[in-house]
Amino acid sequence: MTEISASHQVLLERYRASHIGVFGLPGLVLARGDGAYVWDVDGNRYLDLLGGIAVNALGHGHPELVGAISKQAAELVHVSNFFTTPAQIEAAEAVLRIAQAPQGSGVFFCNSGSEAVETAIKLSRRTGRTGIVAVGGAFHGRTTGAVSLTHKEAYRAPFEPLLPGVLHVAPGDVEALRAAVGPDTAMVLLEPIQGEAGVVAPPVGYLAAAREITRDAGALLVLDEIQTGIGRTGAWFAHQLEGVVPDAITIAKGLGGGVPIGGLVTFGPEVTGLLTAGQHGSTFGGNPLACSAALAVLATIESEGLLEHAVAAGDFLVDRVEALAHPLVTGVRGAGLLRAITLAQPIAPAVARLARSHGFIVNPVAADALRLAPPLVITTDQLATFVDALPAILDEAVKESA
CATH class of the missing domain: 3.40.640.10 (Type I PLP-dependent aspartate aminotransferase-like (Major domain))
Incomplete structure (x- = not known):
């Protein structure tokens, strides 16, 4: 499980002191990314299952995007x-x-x-x-x-x-x-x-x-x-x-x-x-x-055939989550790689916080739903690491709420 350092906390406090507080206090200070992963300033790695809220279609640091931006910026x-x-x-x-x-x-x-x-x-x-x-x-x-x-x-x-x-x-x-x-x-x-x-x-x-x-x-x-x-x-x-x-x-x-x-x-x-x-x-x-x-x-x-991949990866996610047969999971809705895992209890905020401590970024879009909108380049192996970790995260969230 990841923890943030005192110097990380200092950066968050500097954010609080310098910004209008419309977003509240961010959960992390992120420093870099590569593909479907991001790293915080302490070097902790997270699988980015939110993709900047469906923004980072090619993930982080994709060479085609970096090259296009660099070339155009020079011109x-x-x-x-x-x-x-x-x-x-x-x-x-x-x-x-x-x-x-x-x-x-x-x-x-x-x-x-x-x-x-x-x-x-x-x-x-x-x-x-x-x-x-x-x-x-x-x-x-x-x-x-x-x-x-x-x-x-x-x-x-x-x-x-x-x-x-x-x-x-x-x-x-x-x-x-x-x-x-x-x-x-x-x-x-x-x-x-x-x-x-x-x-x-x-x-x-x-x-x-x-x-x-x-x-x-x-x-x-x-x-x-x-x-x-x-x-x-x-x-x-x-x-x-x-x-x-x-x-x-x-x-x-x-x-x-x-x-x-x-x-x-x-x-x-x-x-x-x-x-x-x-x-x-x-x-x-x-x-x-x-x-x-x-x-x-x-x-x-x-x-890179990412339209087809979004369908296949989204179907893979649904199948693997449903196969868990976890009592707290009531279903998966959405299409492609825009999905919500629905929960039987209103514990999504706790689940998202605990998921982050296990190295996964998800969004508690509702009290009983986790939104996933990962980069379109995410692999099924990467998605599987989250699904495999989900039961323990859910169980931990329920214990906290008891």
Whole structure:
């Protein structure tokens, strides 16, 4: 079991003294990474089963990503959007290709998922309508517009009044969605799998029903693929698993492999044309460094067969966890390498803390669920080390809570 040193504690106290406390006190000070592993400043190694919350798609220190960033940094880091660069053009073309977007589609690059959602809000306002429908359990970001669409009361209440005209409906309920969408609805915003809610997927057919409902009402269907995109579920984007074509998607997280980049992808010329010159912008969005990182991530996912690997590794994880037949494990949900192990008792925070002391990083996304979103390059052997250690960790957590 790993322990942190006095000097490690000093660094954490320096963090506390120098930062606005929105994140609380971090659990560790990390110093380096390699593949699916990270090391803290004491030299303790951890299997990173969270991947920076689905960001580190290629893990840590992948040579293709390091090489692309290094090369671009030596040539050109930033030029402003008065100009463009080959990297920005090629990255947009690559994103449109993997999104299977039709002719006349477009990409707006920004720096984060929240910014992508803000862009989607502005896109929806250009329809001439103002109503937005989101879903209970949704998480779309922390900026003022994005948090207006996020459902968790604790995130919203300190900053009210928020964006008007937002309606949250019960998750997975087609009839509730149908009743909420009307002539004033500009956009329905949905996550194909709700990450922060605990890796919860809607019933099969829900996205297709949402497509039908929005099309009939003349509203936009925008899918939040920030956490589920870039191969995380075994497809480039989770909505592709159901064959649904939205009006737009928001992307970020895994796209840059750790370099901040986000974007809004519009499908077709009618939607793309809603935003015109001068109506939106970003100083850093689409900079050549971030776009070069994105190109390296996308090319490596393809060349290393990581879409297929995400499916196989995710299935392996499910099979091995279920084979434990541990009384505290009630199931595994999600898709690909976005998974939650559900627990029979609300001990996930204790399990995550104890897992870290055993050398594993997991996320207690809910009181009774552990979220796993490891690098797409993680091996089944590495996953097996966690599954093999899980029963003892669970038993230890139960003893603590007794």
